[in-house]
Amino acid sequence: MAAASSAMVTQSAGRRGRDVTLLVYFVRRAVEAMWRKPIVTVVATATIFVAVLVTGACAAALTAGERLALGWAGDVSISVYLAPEADLDAARAAVAAAAPGRRVTAIPSARALERLRDSLGKDATLLDGVDAAALPASIEVSAAGLQLADVRALAQRLSRVPGARDVDDGNAWIEGLDGTLSTVRAIGMILFGALALGTAVLVSNTLRLGVFARRDEIEIMKLVGGTDTFVQAPFWLEGLFQGVIGSALAIGALLGAHAIIAPRVSVAARLGSALDRAQLLPTSLLAMLAISGAVLGLVSSAIAVRRHALES
């Protein structure tokens, strides 16, 4: 019993040893192949680099657009227009209760008319003879720092305040921008899919050149007893390494570009920390880019080597 158990342990250790030997062999072959065919390596790596860089830059640009929209949204306030018979003070109190912590300002009809006169400037005479009661009293609520969805929700709550007749969330143009961003995001996703597919084809064709150049090696490996996995594994690793290197370089380039560009844009647009690295290029995005690049290289090389390896 003990002897059988000992034999099993020895067998298992032997298998592990062979697995490690194979893995070391595959890695060595992959690295050697990359070293021996530098042009194929550079072209494949550069293709993955460009694909990951473009994808990352698009994602960061979209996030930046959203951040800019949010930054500008902070200057906008929600106006609750009251019915003529509404009690301004009571309405103000109700609005303050519905928007706790927000700056709430009551604007009587006379003040509203005064503002309109100011905004018209030299054309203010057009308002001569207009009664102050012509404009409704209103309550203004600051929407600074709120996201668009929150602004909409607050406006919805404020529309139910007693005396409220109409609510202007003041974000019509930002909603337009938000809609544009959504469209751009959808187009971006389609473009990313097309880019990934195009890159896979491009990298696969590039790697196929490398595989073709090594068809004699594949043939000999198969003649001396190499299994399909044994023949293909170094090529898979080669693609994986190129994917990892390409995406690592792309991530480095994105971080570099962010370090150079973001501070200047933030200062120019007075955006504070809206364009921080953690906001634009979060670790989750960088990890996703790294994994995508690696998978792209792996899948492309698997496609490239499969046909040659199996037909020998």
Place this chain on the structure above:
Amino acid sequence: MASEALIQLLHVTKRYDVEAPALCDVTMEIAKGEFVFLTGPSGAGKSTMLKLFLCAEPPSSGQVMVFGRDVARIRSSRIPYLRRNIGVVFQDFKLLPDRTVAENVAFPLEVRAISQREVRRRVSVILRSLGLDGKERKFPPSLSGGEQQRVAVARALVGDPALLLADEPTGNLDAERAQEVMLLLHAANARGTTVVVATHDRTMLERHRKRVIALDGGRVVSDGGRVVGDGDAVRRTAGA
């Protein structure tokens, strides 16, 4: 008592297209430990027969048994494991020009996941035994034809195969180098390896008195001096 058969062909026909078959109704067997020459003119079916032995192709009809396994029934995933018992020497050497001699010879050991240390040891031993010590780091194009063929033989023998297939192994060599290579094959045979050599070199057949299977037009016309088909075919083959 009959020796154990390592290779058996039973009514084997191999066709590549609708024209004349490459092998036609061939029945023969090669025993373990034998040294056999396959001879015949170009197109006689020698290389096709070696491909069948190597499980590179299945027969169109009939049965090919190698190591007691039916070639047509072996799962493709098992073929590599069977090939690990077979060493192959090609007329054109099939050495990788951008790999060193040692790397070329190491291939059959690497596919078996043998440790690098053991690979180095075995490669060193086989190269020394074939008079190639000191050439480990050379690249094949820098070697003479004879040296390249010896490297090819070293690669075929390094895994200590039970069966060695050689397709015109001396075709590109002068008489002296050809004799060297044949001595290496004989030495392997003396150690117990079954050797099958395809050749149309009559001098070699006369010098090495071994079993000769003559092929012509895909048929076995004589086997070990025994005429199998019509006499004309044997005479054609003898004149090849």
